Amino acid sequence: MVLDPGGLLAWLLVGLIAGFLAGLVMGGRYGILGNIILGLVGAFVGGFLASLLGFGGEQGFLGTTLVAFLGAVVLILAVRALPGRSPI
Secondary structure, eight states, X not given: OOOSHHHHHXXXXXHHHHHHHHHHHHTOOOHHHHHHHHHHHHHHHHHHHHHHTTOOSOOHHHHHXXXXXXXXXXXXXXXXXXXXXXXX
């Protein structure tokens, strides 16, 4: 996706959807802003993991949302695995 005003809106929508779905699957409620942040960070984590596994290129909106969702789930699991009280 290109970072122009339409691309920025698409990234926010991807983040919102991916964060919301990850919260549903992992049993957390994060609110709209929390879902967007979780989904956007999840997109970076998912994109990094996908590139390590040899997946890359343009996936379109649904593929990007799926990668962001999977990255958000991995991010939640990683934070919950940290010692001490988990913020997520």
